[in-house]
Amino acid sequence: MRVGLICPYSFDAYGGVQLHVRDLAEELIRRGHDVSVMAPAEDSTPVPDYVVPSGGSVAIPYNGSVARLTFGPVVGGRVRRWVGDGRFDLLHLHEPFIPSLSMLALWVADGPVVGTFHTSMERSRALRAISPVVGPMLEKVSGRIAVSSEARRTLVQHLGGDAVVVPNGVYADHFADAEPDPRWSATPGRPTVAFLGRLDEPRKGLPVLAAAIPEVLTLVPGARFLVAGRGDASEERALLARHGDAVTFLGGISDEEKRRLFRSVDVYVAPQTGGESFGIVLVEAMAAGALVVASDIPAFQAVLEQGAHGRLFRRGDPRSLARTLVEVLTHPQDAAPLRSSASTAVRRYDWSVVTTQILHVYDMVMQTARTPVREDPRSRTMYGRIRAAAERPWV
Structure with missing residues (x-):
């Protein structure tokens, strides 16, 4: 044809x-x-x-x-x-x-x-x-x-x-088989959380994440946040500068780097506030084995099946996001069943x-x-x- x-x-x-x-x-x-x-x-x-x-x-x-x-x-x-x-x-x-x-x-x-x-x-x-x-x-x-x-x-x-x-x-195996990057991998006492999206599009939710990070670091001081994506984020950089290397802005990354990032981190966070029809980035992170923490917009609820394959928090609410991140970072054993169900669910995509x-x-x-x-x-x-x-x- x-x-x-x-x-x-x-x-x-x-x-x-x-x-x-x-x-x-x-x-x-x-x-x-x-x-x-x-x-x-x-x-x-x-x-x-x-x-x-x-x-x-x-x-x-x-x-x-x-x-x-x-x-x-x-x-x-x-x-x-x-x-x-x-x-x-x-x-x-x-x-x-x-x-x-x-x-x-x-x-x-x-x-x-x-x-x-x-x-x-x-x-x-x-x-x-x-x-x-x-x-x-x-x-x-x-x-x-x-x-x-x-x-x-x-x-x-x-x-x-x-x-x-x-x-x-999504090519699920490309993410599942990616090599973790030691720069982004967790170490004992230092769990890692990734964000990926246009930094200057408010609907991608970086301001929500930036407002949640200080509370998370107060309760999980060893956590590391990796922020990837193109665009200006001067306000968020200024807000988070006092946290030193606990927050790293990676800039734009390639497709291969994206796969390795998702394969390396403990948690992928998707704080989008709306305007998403699907959520392919959630599926990519799930395929790589990262636990997904996402806002409860309808598209993300559908991908995560109301929380069966990841954790949801109230959209636009930094405190709800912070509480959810603290829970998953301090109780990593609870993530295993979610990761397992997610790795099965992604095959349909x-x-x-x-x-x-x-x-x-x-x-x-x-x-x-x-x-x-x-x-x-x-x-x-x-x-x-x-x-x-x-x-x-x-x-």
């Missing part, structure tokens, strides 16, 4: 969706499929051979984060050529309602289309405003996938329709399982398709296409 994958977010700076698209493409290729990925990326950005860069992107605040997107007539022409030249049996668009490559591809293509929805949000004026336009366009998506129940809820609530839930994937589920959706869509993907003749006048969609009745 020849599959065209579209990622709306730039490969210049990897995030969860980019990693999902990359790993899915490589797993499909490993299974013998012919795959081409189109994604925003500068010409100078190193990308895999199967990725076709669409050019630079613009940083836009979105859902408590910053999304790097691309749009416009020049990019639209590139998408049109990629679709026309690709002779794809099926297009798989990620976040097709985001104004970037996926939406452009949805406009210009006709034929078998699968869409994956990653976003989770409580309310969105922007989504409600564009739903009369985007809703009819999404009717071209024959198979819909949501990466979690939260992502499915967002789709149903804001755009209508429904989706089958297929989670994000392995790419060997997830890709098979995605291929089932592909098969369902292909069974109802009459022709391969081709250019939609209505797309030649893009603004006319938008106007027609807006005028079309939609419920």
Whole structure:
């Protein structure tokens, strides 16, 4: 099968969706499929051979984060050529309602289309405003996938329709087999706790962790906190400087370093305050054998199955986080059953399982398709296409 994958977010700076698209493409290729990925990326950005860069992107605040997107007539022409030249049996668009490559591809293509929805949000004026336009366009998506129940809820609530839930994937063995790093490993009397996330995105929860650390160090003075991630954290650094080497800022780390970090530490802490649709980083830490302590946002409750595979604390509450960390650091024997159940649970998220589920959706869509993907003749006048969609009745 020849599959065209579209990622709306730039490969210049990897995030969860980019990693999902990359790993899915490589797993499909490993299974013998012919795959081409189109994604925003500068010409100078190193990308895999199967990725076709669409050019630079613009940083836009979105859902408590910053999304790097691309749009416009020049990019639209590139998408049109990629679709026309690709002779794809099926297009798989990620976040097709985001104004970037996926939406452009949805406009210009006709034929078998699968869409994956990653976003989770409580309310969105922007989504409600564009739903009369985007809703009819999404009717071209024959198979819909949501990466979690939260992502499915967002789709149903804001755009209508429904989706089958297929989670994000992880190569579990890559984390389970990683070599621990002595710099990050615990020693007698010195347990280690790791945080990984964008330091300058408040929703990732670093301020919550920073406020909890002093209380933890008062009760567990030997604890070490390893803070990894890109972005400015001047306020947190200043707050925690008095604790010396008990708190270490690692900066950005590579994929290999991430695996070794999770394999080395006793606890991985996820203090996110919201905006998460899944929680792939929790699954990665679980696969590596770290005990996960996470905020009780719905996405994390689902991954940890209400605390069956890790510990939960009240979101946004530093004292609740501190108490939970003190409990797990002072009673390490209680973590063994949680780690054991977590190592079993993560197997359902392995790419060997997830890709098979995605291929089932592909098969369902292909069974109802009459022709391969081709250019939609209505797309030649893009603004006319938008106007027609807006005028079309939609419920």
